[in-house]
Amino acid sequence: MLTNPKNNDNHSFNIDRFYKKYLKGPKIFKMREALEPSYIPEELPHRDNEIKKIAGITACALEGDVPPSFLCYGMTGTGKTATIRYVSQKIAQHCEKNPPWWIYINCNIVSTPYRILAHIYNTIEGKEKIPPTGLPKDIIFKKLLGLLDIRIKNTVCFLVLDEIDILIKKREGNEILYDLTRLNENLDSCRACIIGISNKLRFMEYLDSRVTSGLSGQEPIVFHPYNANELADILIQRSRIAFNENVLDQGIIKLCAGLAAKEHGDARKALQLLRKAGELAERKQHKMISESDITKAQKDLEKDHIVEYMLSMPLQAQLTLTAIHLLMKYGKGHIITSGDIYETHSELAEKVPGIKRLTQRRISDYINELSLAGIITASTKSMGHYGRTKLVNFDIEKDLVERALSQIEKIRISGILNHKPIVLLTDKVKIKNSVFRKLI
DNA sequence: TATCCACAGGAAATCAGGGTGT
DNA sequence: ACACCCTGATTTCCTGTGGATA
Numbered sequence: 174m175l176t177n178p179k180n181n182d183n184h185s186f187n188i189d190r191f192y193k194k195y196l197k198g199p200k201i202f203k204m205r206e207a208l209e210p211s212y213i214p215e216e217l218p219h220r221d222n223e224i225k226k227i228a229g230i231t232a233c234a235l236e237g238d239v240p241p242s243f244l245c246y247g248m249t250g251t252g253k254t255a256t257i258r259y260v261s262q263k264i265a266q267h268c269e270k271n272p273p274w275w276i277y278i279n280c281n282i283v284s285t286p287y288r289i290l291a292h293i294y295n296t297i298e299g300k301e302k303i304p305p306t307g308l309p310k311d312i313i314f315k316k317l318l319g320l321l322d323i324r325i326k327n328t329v330c331f332l333v334l335d336e337i338d339i340l341i342k343k344r345e346g347n348e349i350l351y352d353l354t355r356l357n358e359n360l361d362s363c364r365a366c367i368i369g370i371s372n373k374l375r376f377m378e379y380l381d382s383r384v385t386s387g388l389s390g391q392e393p394i395v396f397h398p399y400n401a402n403e404l405a406d407i408l409i410q411r412s413r414i415a416f417n418e419n420v421l422d423q424g425i426i427k428l429c430a431g432l433a434a435k436e437h438g439d440a441r442k443a444l445q446l447l448r449k450a451g452e453l454a455e456r457k458q459h460k461m462i463s464e465s466d467i468t469k470a471q472k473d474l475e476k477d478h479i480v481e482y483m484l485s486m487p488l489q490a491q492l493t494l495t496a497i498h499l500l501m502k503y504g505k506g507h508i509i510t511s512g513d514i515y516e517t518h519s520e521l522a523e524k525v526p527g528i529k530r531l532t533q534r535r536i537s538d539y540i541n542e543l544s545l546a547g548i549i550t551a552s553t554k555s556m557g558h559y560g561r562t563k564l565v566n567f568d569i570e571k572d573l574v575e576r577a578l579s580q581i582e583k584i585r586i587s588g589i590l591n592h593k594p595i596v597l598l599t600d601k602v603k604i605k606n607s608v609f610r611k612l613i
Numbered sequence: 614t615a616t617c618c619a620c621a622g623g624a625a626a627t628c629a630g631g632g633t634g635t
Numbered sequence: 636a637c638a639c640c641c642t643g644a645t646t647t648c649c650t651g652t653g654g655a656t657a
Contacts, residue, residue: 287641306641307632344624487644511620535645537621553621557655560619612655 198458200417201451207415208448210441213258218410219403220252220259226394227260231366234264234273234329239364242354242388244337246374247396250439253370256396257333271328278333280340286310286349289340290317293332297324314352318359330365337369338376347381354387398438404430407440408447416451421462425450428467446470479569482546483577489531491581492521493539495589497549497565498574504597508609510562511540511551516596525587540565548574556612559605564613 206212217224223245231240245253261275276296283292290313291303297320303313321330332353340346356365369388377385399407408426429450433443447462449470454462483494496517500509507513515536522530540563544551551563567574579585596602 285642304632306630307639308634309640312633312640489644529645531644532646533620534622534647538645541622553653555653555655556619557653558616558618558657559655560617561652561654562620608655 194458199455199460201420201455201459201462202415203417204415205448205451207411208444208451210255210444212411213255213262214410214414216410217252217256217259218406219399220256220396223252223256223394223396224260227256228263230391231260231264231331234331234366235268237271237327237329239329239357240366241391242367242369243391244369244371244377244388244393245396246371246393248398248437248439249372250433250437250441250443251396251398252440253372253396254333254335257368257370261331271326273329273331274325275331275333277335279335280338281336284339284343286345286352287313289334289349289353290314293317294320297321297330318356321356321365322361331368332365333368333370335370336372338371338373338379341376341379347379347384350384350388351381354384399434399440400438401427401430401434404433404438404440404443408443411444412447415448420451420454420460425462425464425467428464432467432471442474445474449474476573479548479573480577480580483548483574484580488525488528488581488583489535490539490542491578491584492525492528493518493536494543494548494574495578495584496521496594497543497567498571498578499590499592499594500597501567501571502575503593507597507602508606508613509565510605510609511537511565512562513594513596513602514540514565517594520595521589521592524589524592525583528583537563554613556609559608559612 207214227243227245230243233240245257247253261273265272274297276293278289278292280289283289287306287308287310290310291305294303294313294317295301303316334340337350340350350367353365353367367388380388405426408430412421412426429443429446433439433446436442446467450462450466453466453470453473459466483491486494493514496514497509499521500507500513500517511533515533518536519530522528540549540551543549544565547568549565550568551565553561553563555561575590579590584590
């Protein structure tokens with residue numbers, strides 16, 4: 174973009190002065206990282222029971238014996254991953270020779286059997302020896318067995334599968350878990366222990382019986398949500414590390430903890446809230462975090478999260494969302510069905526270069542995804558003789574959707590944000606709508 | 614009470630785009 | 636150059652379904 178020389182006059186934003194002022198201004202943070210989810214503190218408050226259980230199961234690794242595989246359940250932000258990492262640090266401290274290996278796999282990111290095997294291999298090897306695609310799976314399995322036998326002698330290799338439920342949902346998920354549970358049978362000296370972490374309590378139902386026997390010999394460890402008092406303790410502990418003295422009082426911590434407790438006791442959210450509030454205060458050059466910073470932070474976080482999600486969706490999903498948005502914008506009081514969304518998406522696809530029309534089946538999946546993300550609500554309803562369909566509505570502010578969509582270059586440039594869906598003009602839809610309104 | 618609409622949603626196949634070793 | 640592999644997105648094919656209506 175070209176800069177206008179006139180902008181360099183005295184009225185423009187002076188970045189040098191801003192930075193100087195910023196450096197001189199009050200400092201809120203001492204160590205921002207302490208509020209990050211990846212930070213593992215010296216002590217984990219209110220997780221003694223879980224630590225005790227995991228320590229009990231894994232203790233034999235200190236002597237080189239292989240602990241049984243086990244599972245950890247709990248909602249997001251209940252400290253599952255943090256507890257595992259905490260225990261792993263402690264084991265390492267108490268193991269003088271041959272400390273166990275810990276390999277963390279987030280099944281949300283490393284989501285295919287091939288990539289899981291490749292990830293384990295590359296982590297142990299310390300470099301990208303296995304390419305991201307191309308080789309047959311069984312070759313990698315054999316390579317991995319060889320590597321485990323050579324590199325990890327007489328010790329234990331912990332494979333921590335975070336968000337394991339995502340893996341199970343896929344058809345090949347059970348297969349790779351079965352392969353992993355059988356690693357030991359094929360290994361001469363190294364032994365692997367699988368730790369599955371899940372926030373879906375019912376995912377065991379989808380497990381193959383061959384896998385269940387290998388994974389659930391141990392009682393699963395259940396992480397209960399934190400209550401407001403427990404969250405407050407966590408926040409006090411972290412804020413002592415993260416913030417300078419006298420930047421926040423007890424009331425702020427209580428407010429933060431209370432807000433997060435409402436969200437099923439999510440500690441991650443509570444910490445995020447505190448961090449965001451700190452950033453807002455620092456930006457305003459305030460000496461302390463105020464209540465209004467917390468409320469603003471909460472609103473911002475929700476919006477940030479949703480907008481970020483919308484911007485990161487594949488273009489076809491964004492187009493599906495645009496279709497819903499336009500139906501809402503131009504069809505005042507119109508009842509939106511999956512059929513309308515499909516029609517409108519097809520109209521839009523014609524207008525955006527490089528975009529193909531999709532089938533109803535695919536659009537139906539996108540609607541489900543948007544609903545799962547909390548952007549829309551979609552409820553299946555039977556209209557009797559008028560068939561069965563999904564009724565769709567927005568779950569978030571409409572302005573937010575328009576703002577996010579207008580940030581997407583392809584959508585903005587093609588000008589579809591002002592396109593009036595043709596489907597709204599058809600008689601069929603008008604009749605359908607009047608009938609539907611009576612039925613609802 | 615059988616029919617029939619307009620889809621829902623599972624399973625498998627296909628396709629394009631990336632890669633491999635020989 | 637070739638056969639072969641993996642992945643993610645999508646299509647194809649399919650069976651299922653709630654309830655107003657004829």
